[in-house]
Amino acid sequence: MSLVERALMDRYRRADLPVWKRQVERARFCSNPVRLSGGAASIDAGTGEVRAEFATSDQPDGVLLIACGDRRASVCPSCAEVYRRDMWHLVASGVSGRMSATSSGGAGARQDTVEVTVPSSVASHPRLFVTLTAPSFGPVHSARGGGVCRPRRDMSRKCAHGRPLGCALVHDADHPIVGTPICVGCYDYVGAVLWNACAGELWRRTRIAIDRALAPAASEVLGRPVTVAEVRRQLRTSYVKVAEFQKRGLVHLHAVIRLDGTDPDDRGRITEPPSWASANLLAAAVARAVDAAAVALPSPDGVMRVASWGPQRDITDVSAGGPVTDSRRLAAYLAKYATKTASDAVSASRALARRFHRLHRTWLRRTVGVHLARMVETAWALGSRRDLEHLNLRKWAHCLGFRGHFATKSRVYSVTLGALRAARRAWRARQTEESGQRDVWGTDDDGSTLVVGRWAYAGRGYVKAGDAMIVETMARDHAVARREYRELLRRERQARERVAECVALT
Ligand SMILES: [Zn+2]
Ligand SMILES: [Zn+2]
Ligand SMILES: [Zn+2]
Known part of the structure; x- marks a missing residue:
C-alpha cells in the first residue's frame, strides 16, 4: 500500500x-x-x-x-465560494429587489428563504455602476494593447537615479512588470500608501457629496431652485461597494449606487423615487461629487498632498431598460471582486510580521516583487511615526495601507x-x-x-x-x-x- x-x-x-x-x-x-x-x-x-x-x-x-x-x-x-455566493445574493437583491434571499448552504433543492425588506420595485429605480481609481503617483509600466509602454522622443534622457524616463518595450497585460514604476526611486510611495490609508475617508466624503450634489442636479431638471433639505426629504442614495487592488498596489472601488424614494413616516422603508429623479440626474450628481471629493493627507515628509480620485473612472447607467440591463452579470462581477486579493503573499506577510514583530524584507521582495514590497515597507516605516498613529499603518501594512472593508453597503441597500x-x-x-x-x-x-x-x-x-x-x-x-x-x-x-x-x- x-x-x-x-x-x-x-x-x-x-x-x-x-x-x-x-x-x-x-x-x-x-x-x-x-x-x-x-x-x-x-x-x-x-x-x-x-x-x-x-x-x-x-x-x-x-x-x-x-x-x-x-x-x-x-x-x-x-x-471563498460561500462568501462569493452570499455577495452575489447581497448585490442582486438590491438590484432586482428580490423579496427573499436564498440560502447558499445546500446543494440545489435544499434551499431556504428568509424575508427581507427590499421591495421588488427597486428593480425599476435608477442605478449606476461606478468604478473609481487612485490618481498617479509616478509613471508605471503599462500594457497598451500591443503598443509601446512609454514612448519618449528622446529615449536617452534619464531621471535623477540614472534610469531612462521612457520604456520602449511592449508588455503583455499579465506580465509582472505591468503596474510597477518606471523608476522606484522617483515613485511617490509615501503618497501612494497615504492615499490607500485614506481611501475609505475619501469614499465617505464622496457619498456625502453625492447627496449634496443631488440638489443642484434637481434644480437643473426642475427649472427652479431646490434645496439640499428638500432633496433629502424625497430621495436617498444607497449603495454596495467592493474594493479591489490594482496591479500598481492602489485600491480602486466598484459600486452600485441606487436612487430610492423615502417615506417621511418610516425612514427605513424604500419607496419609488419621484419621476424626475432619473439615472441621468444621479449620474450628474455622482460626477460632480467625484470631482469635488478630497482629503488633505498628513505630511510626514514635508510634501503637501491631497487625496482625490484619479482621472480613470467610469459611471455607467445600469438601470432596468437602460443600456446595460444584465443585473445578474453585474452582481456576479462585484461578487468576484469581493473574493480577490491584491497579493496573497502580501497577506501572508501580516501573519509573519505578527509572529516576529518585524518586517521580512528579503522574503517579501522575493515573493511579491520590489514594487509591492516597497509599498509594505513604506507603510511599515510610516507606521512608527507618532503623528500617523491614527492611521494604524503597521497593522495594515499587508494591505498596503488600506484599512477599509473590502465589501460594504449602506444600511437599506x-x-x-x-x-x-x-x-x-x-x-x-x-x-x-x-x-x-x-x-x-x-x-x-x-x-x-x-x-x-x-x-x-x-x-x-x-x-x-x-x-x-x-x-x-x-x-x-x-x-x-x-x-x-x-x-x-x-x-x-x-x-x-x-x-x-x-x-x-x-
Ligand atoms: Zn475555509
Ligand atoms: Zn515598460
Ligand atoms: Zn528615478
Whole structure:
C-alpha cells in the first residue's frame, strides 16, 4: 500500500466515517477548518429542561469542525465560494429587489428563504455602476494593447537615479512588470500608501457629496431652485461597494449606487423615487461629487498632498431598460471582486510580521516583487511615526495601507450577509430535525431556549494526512451536483417559457 493509500484508508476504514462526512459538509468543505473541543446544551428557559445536547467527545477525533470563513479564494476556496455566493445574493437583491434571499448552504433543492425588506420595485429605480481609481503617483509600466509602454522622443534622457524616463518595450497585460514604476526611486510611495490609508475617508466624503450634489442636479431638471433639505426629504442614495487592488498596489472601488424614494413616516422603508429623479440626474450628481471629493493627507515628509480620485473612472447607467440591463452579470462581477486579493503573499506577510514583530524584507521582495514590497515597507516605516498613529499603518501594512472593508453597503441597500447566514443556519437545523435528531443550535429565536456551551480551541486544519484529499473530492462532487441541479432548473424554466409561448400563439 502506498503512503497516499494508507492515508486515505485511515479515514475510510473508520466506523464513524458518515458522521465525519456530515461534519465536513457542515463546515462547507472548508480546506482549513478550526477544530473545537467541548460541548453545548440547549435548555428550555422556562422549565430548565435540557432539550438537546452535543459533546465533541462523541464526535470523530473528538472535535467539531468549524469553517474558517475566509473570503480569499487563495486561502480557502470553499469558504471563498460561500462568501462569493452570499455577495452575489447581497448585490442582486438590491438590484432586482428580490423579496427573499436564498440560502447558499445546500446543494440545489435544499434551499431556504428568509424575508427581507427590499421591495421588488427597486428593480425599476435608477442605478449606476461606478468604478473609481487612485490618481498617479509616478509613471508605471503599462500594457497598451500591443503598443509601446512609454514612448519618449528622446529615449536617452534619464531621471535623477540614472534610469531612462521612457520604456520602449511592449508588455503583455499579465506580465509582472505591468503596474510597477518606471523608476522606484522617483515613485511617490509615501503618497501612494497615504492615499490607500485614506481611501475609505475619501469614499465617505464622496457619498456625502453625492447627496449634496443631488440638489443642484434637481434644480437643473426642475427649472427652479431646490434645496439640499428638500432633496433629502424625497430621495436617498444607497449603495454596495467592493474594493479591489490594482496591479500598481492602489485600491480602486466598484459600486452600485441606487436612487430610492423615502417615506417621511418610516425612514427605513424604500419607496419609488419621484419621476424626475432619473439615472441621468444621479449620474450628474455622482460626477460632480467625484470631482469635488478630497482629503488633505498628513505630511510626514514635508510634501503637501491631497487625496482625490484619479482621472480613470467610469459611471455607467445600469438601470432596468437602460443600456446595460444584465443585473445578474453585474452582481456576479462585484461578487468576484469581493473574493480577490491584491497579493496573497502580501497577506501572508501580516501573519509573519505578527509572529516576529518585524518586517521580512528579503522574503517579501522575493515573493511579491520590489514594487509591492516597497509599498509594505513604506507603510511599515510610516507606521512608527507618532503623528500617523491614527492611521494604524503597521497593522495594515499587508494591505498596503488600506484599512477599509473590502465589501460594504449602506444600511437599506439590500439583504444583509447576516440574514443570509441565518437562513443557512435555519436550513441546517431543519435538515438535522428531519433526520430525527434535535439540533443544539435550533431555529427558535423567540428567547425560549438558552444555548450553553463550553469550547476550547483544539487546532487548525484536518487531523489525518488523507483528510484534506477526501474533503477536496467531496467539495468537487458537491460543486458538480450543484451545477447539474442548476442546469436542470434552467432547462425546466426554458421548457416552461416555450410552453407559455405556444399557448400565447394559439
Ligand atoms: Zn475555509
Ligand atoms: Zn515598460
Ligand atoms: Zn528615478
